[in-house]
Amino acid sequence: xxxxxxxxxxxxRVVFDRAELSLILSVYGRFVAAGEWRDYAMSFLRDAAxxxxxxxxxxxxxxxxxxxxxxxxxxxxxxxIAMDGRILKRGHDLAQVLRVLDKALIRAVD
Numbered sequence: 145x146x147x148x149x150x151x152x153x154x155x156x157r158v159v160f161d162r163a164e165l166s167l168i169l170s171v172y173g174r175f176v177a178a179g180e181w182r183d184y185a186m187s188f189l190r191d192a193a194x195x196x197x198x199x200x201x202x203x204x205x206x207x208x209x210x211x212x213x214x215x216x217x218x219x220x221x222x223x224x225i226a227m228d229g230r231i232l233k234r235g236h237d238l239a240q241v242l243r244v245l246d247k248a249l250i251r252a253v254d
Contacts, residue, residue: 158193158213160186164238168195168209171242174249181206207232207245 160168175181175197183198185205192212196205208225215221220235224244233244 156190157188158191158211159188160193160195160211164211167238167242171245172197175245178249180249209242211238 183201187194195209222241223234
């Protein structure tokens with residue numbers, strides 16, 4: 145199986161590859177099953193790829209999962225950002241960065 149993007153990327157856009165999308169959608173599916181998240185949006189910009197999650201489509205995103213390749217050598221390319229703009233976790237390993245959301249899922253299920 146190819147680990148490339150699900151569609152040919154524009155050369156001036158940052159995209160998530162299949163492996164990254166698989167990790168993100170796995171977390172998204174768990175929150176949907178818990179009834180916490182109901183919608184998502186993806187943006188592919190010149191300097192970042194963003195996966196935003198929503199409780200309802202008409203609201204601001206609860207969380208943004210961002211990939212910023214320019215930060216890969218500094219803090220890490222991946223980050224999870226809360227609705228208020230706080231960076232909850234940043235790092236080089238997407239799976240590790242997404243673990244910050246596990247705390248929110250545990251609270252939702254309790």
